[in-house]
Amino acid sequence: MFRRVAIASLSALALSLAAAPASAADGQQLFNMQCKMCHAGGPMGPALNGVAGAKIASKPFAYSPALKAKEGTWTDANLDAFLKAPTQFAPGTKMMIAVPSDENRAAIIAFLKTLK
Template sequence: MFRIAAAVPVLVFSLAAAPALAADGQQLFNMQCKLCHTGGPMGPSLSGVAGARIASKDFAYSPALKAKEGTWTDANLDAFLKAPSTFAPGTRMMLNVPSDENREAIVAFLKTLK
C-alpha cells in the first residue's frame, strides 16, 4: 500500500509537467522556429507535423527529406532538431537545437499543434 501511495505524487507531477513543457516549447518555437515555419517558402507549417509522415505537407522539401521513410515520432523530431544534416544529409534546414531540454520542450509543443 505504501508503494502505491508513494508513486501517486510522481504520476501527478508527470501529468502536470506536460502542459508546462509545451508552454516552454511554444516560447522556444516562437524564438527559434516560427520565422521560417509559417508555411511560406522558407519552411513548411508545422501544424500537425507530430505523427505525420515525414515530408508529407504541402511544401517543396529537399530530396534528403523526401527520401526519409517513416513518421515524425518524438524520436525522429528530436534527432532532426538535434542534427538536421545527420538525420537527413542534404537537408536545407541548417539550424539545430543542441539542448536536450529545449528539444524536448519544442517536441512537446509541436504535439499540441493540430
C-alpha cells in the same frame, strides 16, 4: 550574412532558456524565437500543424530530396534526432537549425504536439 547574425543571436536566447524545465509553454517560447520565422506557413519552411506523427516531408512544400527520401513518420525519436542534428538525420536537408539542448528539444517537441 543575415542568417549568420540571426543564428548567433538565437543561440544566445536559447542558452538563456536552457535551465527551464521542458513544457509545451516553454517550447512555444523557443519555437517563436527559433522556428516561427520559417514555419509560419510561408515559403521558407513547411507548416508544422499536425507534424507530430505525420509522415516525414508530407506537406505541400518544396522539400529537399534528402528529406523526401526519409522513410517513416515524425515519432518523438525522429523529431528529436532531426532537431538535434538535422544534417546528420537527413544529409542534404534544407533545414540547418539545430537545437543542441536536450531540454529545449523536449519542450519544442511537446509544443509541436499541440499544433493540430
